[in-house]
Amino acid sequence: MEIEDKDLKPPFVKTWKQMYLLVLIGFILSIVLLYWFKVSYS
Amino acid sequence: MSYIDWIILFGTLLSIVAYGVYKTRGKQDMEGYLTGGKTMNWWTIGLSIMATQASAITFLSTPGQAYEDGMQFLQFYLGLPIAMIILSVTFIPIFYRLKVYTAYEFLENRFDLKTRTLTALLFLIQRGLAAGITIYAPSIILSTILGWNLTFTNVLIGLLVIIYTVSGGTKAVSVTQKQQMAVMMGGMILAGFLVIQYLPIGFGEALHVAGKMGKLDTIDFNFNISDRYNFWSGITGALFLFLSYFGTDQSQVQRYLGGKSLTESRLGLLMNGLLKIPMQFIILFIGAMVFVFYQYYQPPVFFNKVQTEKLIESDLAPEYTRLESAYGEVFEAKKADIQVMIAAIKAEDEVKVNQIKEKLQSYQASQEQIRDEVKELVLQNDPNAETRDTDYVFMRFVMDHLPKGLIGLLFAVIFSAAMSSSASELNALGSTTTVDLYRRSIKKTASDGHYVKSSKWFTFLWGSFAILFATYASLFENLIQAVNLLGSLFYGAILGIFLVAFYMKWIGGRAVFIAALISEALILMLHWFNGEDLGKYSYNIGFLWYNAIGCILVMLIAALIQSVSKAHILKQ
Numbered sequence: 001m002e003i004e005d006k007d008l009k010p011p012f013v014k015t016w017k018q019m020y021l022l023v024l025i026g027f028i029l030s031i032v033l034l035y036w037f038k039v040s041y042s
Numbered sequence: 043m044s045y046i047d048w049i050i051l052f053g054t055l056l057s058i059v060a061y062g063v064y065k066t067r068g069k070q071d072m073e074g075y076l077t078g079g080k081t082m083n084w085w086t087i088g089l090s091i092m093a094t095q096a097s098a099i100t101f102l103s104t105p106g107q108a109y110e111d112g113m114q115f116l117q118f119y120l121g122l123p124i125a126m127i128i129l130s131v132t133f134i135p136i137f138y139r140l141k142v143y144t145a146y147e148f149l150e151n152r153f154d155l156k157t158r159t160l161t162a163l164l165f166l167i168q169r170g171l172a173a174g175i176t177i178y179a180p181s182i183i184l185s186t187i188l189g190w191n192l193t194f195t196n197v198l199i200g201l202l203v204i205i206y207t208v209s210g211g212t213k214a215v216s217v218t219q220k221q222q223m224a225v226m227m228g229g230m231i232l233a234g235f236l237v238i239q240y241l242p243i244g245f246g247e248a249l250h251v252a253g254k255m256g257k258l259d260t261i262d263f264n265f266n267i268s269d270r271y272n273f274w275s276g277i278t279g280a281l282f283l284f285l286s287y288f289g290t291d292q293s294q295v296q297r298y299l300g301g302k303s304l305t306e307s308r309l310g311l312l313m314n315g316l317l318k319i320p321m322q323f324i325i326l327f328i329g330a331m332v333f334v335f336y337q338y339y340q341p342p343v344f345f346n347k348v349q350t351e352k353l354i355e356s357d358l359a360p361e362y363t364r365l366e367s368a369y370g371e372v373f374e375a376k377k378a379d380i381q382v383m384i385a386a387i388k389a390e391d392e393v394k395v396n397q398i399k400e401k402l403q404s405y406q407a408s409q410e411q412i413r414d415e416v417k418e419l420v421l422q423n424d425p426n427a428e429t430r431d432t433d434y435v436f437m438r439f440v441m442d443h444l445p446k447g448l449i450g451l452l453f454a455v456i457f458s459a460a461m462s463s464s465a466s467e468l469n470a471l472g473s474t475t476t477v478d479l480y481r482r483s484i485k486k487t488a489s490d491g492h493y494v495k496s497s498k499w500f501t502f503l504w505g506s507f508a509i510l511f512a513t514y515a516s517l518f519e520n521l522i523q524a525v526n527l528l529g530s531l532f533y534g535a536i537l538g539i540f541l542v543a544f545y546m547k548w549i550g551g552r553a554v555f556i557a558a559l560i561s562e563a564l565i566l567m568l569h570w571f572n573g574e575d576l577g578k579y580s581y582n583i584g585f586l587w588y589n590a591i592g593c594i595l596v597m598l599i600a601a602l603i604q605s606v607s608k609a610h611i612l613k614q
Binding site: 009010011016019020023024026027030031034035037038040041042 | 116120123124126127130131249250252253254256258259260261305308309312315316319320323
């Protein structure tokens with residue numbers, strides 16, 4: 001059973017690769033922020 | 043609790059149950075009951091996934107963990123965003139293509155019936171026991187705090203969940219989880235805001251106090267295999283746990299299989315990937331702020347009030363009073379030095395700050411020593427008493443310091459969390475029993491209505507089993523870790539089976555079936571001997587690593603068996 005075409009496009013960005021990249025950037029940013037948080041107040 | 047609190051607590055819980063039943067009234071077919079008729083949008087899926095994972099234990103234990111050990115537990119969630127991306131790319135499209143009701147149906151398609159049945163059984167054992175803990179864990183704490191009977195509390199939580207889960211199936215679970223998430227996060231953020239308001243110092247100063255006393259250590263890059271939580275165990279061991287939990291645990295798979303389309307399901311998972319770390323950060327941070335609060339207002343020397351009241355009424359009361367006043371003296375000395383430290387921070391006097399930091403650490407050690415002595419007294423007074431009191435820290439703070447109304451709301455948060463995760467579990471247990479065992483191997487041909495009815499009965503039976511298990515379970519060392527440990531023992535093998543299915547196409551059902559059995563036995567042995575004195579063969583492995591080890595073992599052993607049997611056939 002093929003997946004419908006509308007399923008293959010993500011919202012907000014052009015490709016799913018870009019969507020995954022966005023999540024990855026969010027993830028890396030949260031690690032940087034957590035590290036900064038630790039260093040600033042310890 | 044005041045009558046306003048009771049009204050808010052029961053009003054919230056009953057309206058959520060009524061909403062779940064009302065929104066799913068009428069007749070449902072099999073697809074409607076098991077997948078919610080595939081009508082869910084991405085944010086409903088995302089919230090449902092988050093509410094399923096956030097059990098009452100999350101809200102009871104996590105602030106207490108931050109109070110006791112700091113925020114290092116956050117690292118447990120570091121593997122989650124990566125897991126969400128991997129699942130969106132690999133698992134979900136396959137589940138969609140095959141139009142499955144449960145994750146295990148796919149395994150028969152790829153291997154054979156026995157592998158599907160084995161994996162479904164591993165899930166049922168693990169999740170069935172965990173469902174009992176999900177009810178029991180908050181019950182033991184809530185019954186102690188509210189002075190309720192434990193069995194009554196178990197039955198109350200279990201029955202409320204059974205009502206709407208049996209009646210409305212997957213859709214009822216998802217629609218109620220939206221309300222439950224709103225109650226949970228709204229209540230917690232309000233509590234966090236009030237803790238900060240109650241502090242006699244500014245927010246920036248509070249951060250310094252928490253940080254200097256080791257409560258804001260969110261990331262640790264040092265690699266140590268026996269460490270439970272560090273950056274490396276988070277992005278490897280926990281990554282395997284999350285891949286398995288979200289990709290192969292039906293209680294989660296069922297949440298995103300109810301999506302309108304593949305896009306909605308993927309976005310729901312990715313939303314979870316983006317929001318989970320901030321959400322856990324908020325909960326842990328509240329625990330750290332409660333810690334700062336208790337640097338200015340004397341905390342109880344032992345947080346379980348019932349046990350301290352028993353002590354006061356016993357012959358050990360004079361000893362307890364002596365320890366309590368000694369604890370108070372250390373508290374006052376520490377409080378004075380914290381003010382000196384804040385002044386030194388403002389003056390940017392690093393040397394002074396480090397000197398006070400060392401003094402504060404020694405005060406902390408003295409307080410811990412006094413607490414240990416009190417715990418010994420508690421045990422002397424009641425040999426069956428639980429001396430670990432971190433799970434009581436947050437609710438004790440709520441009961442002692444938050445205003446009327448909010449106390450009821452915070453109890454509603456805990457009950458909602460217990461109900462949201464239990465509902466997903468019962469829903470998944472009922473579906474898997476119906477689809478993977480009953481419909482596949484026991485009664486193969488029957489009407490759609492018959493299977494919906496069976497599904498409702500199985501959900502009811504699993505709910506009753508969970509209540510029964512909760513009633514007879516004894517308290518684990520730490521509730522949140524008990525659930526994660528139970529998952530880690532089984533998830534590795536289950537994930538291994540799925541990864542072989544996806545990526546090692548040359549391996550057949552027989553090889554993976556034997557490999558899964560051997561790996562599960564090895565993991566159970568590994569856990570049995572972990573930390574035991576075996577002379578030079580002694581080892582100590584953090585349990586998160588069981589996920590990775592179990593998964594890799596299945597893949598390696600399956601590959602070996604397949605190669606050997608292939609060579610054997612060629613030889614013949």
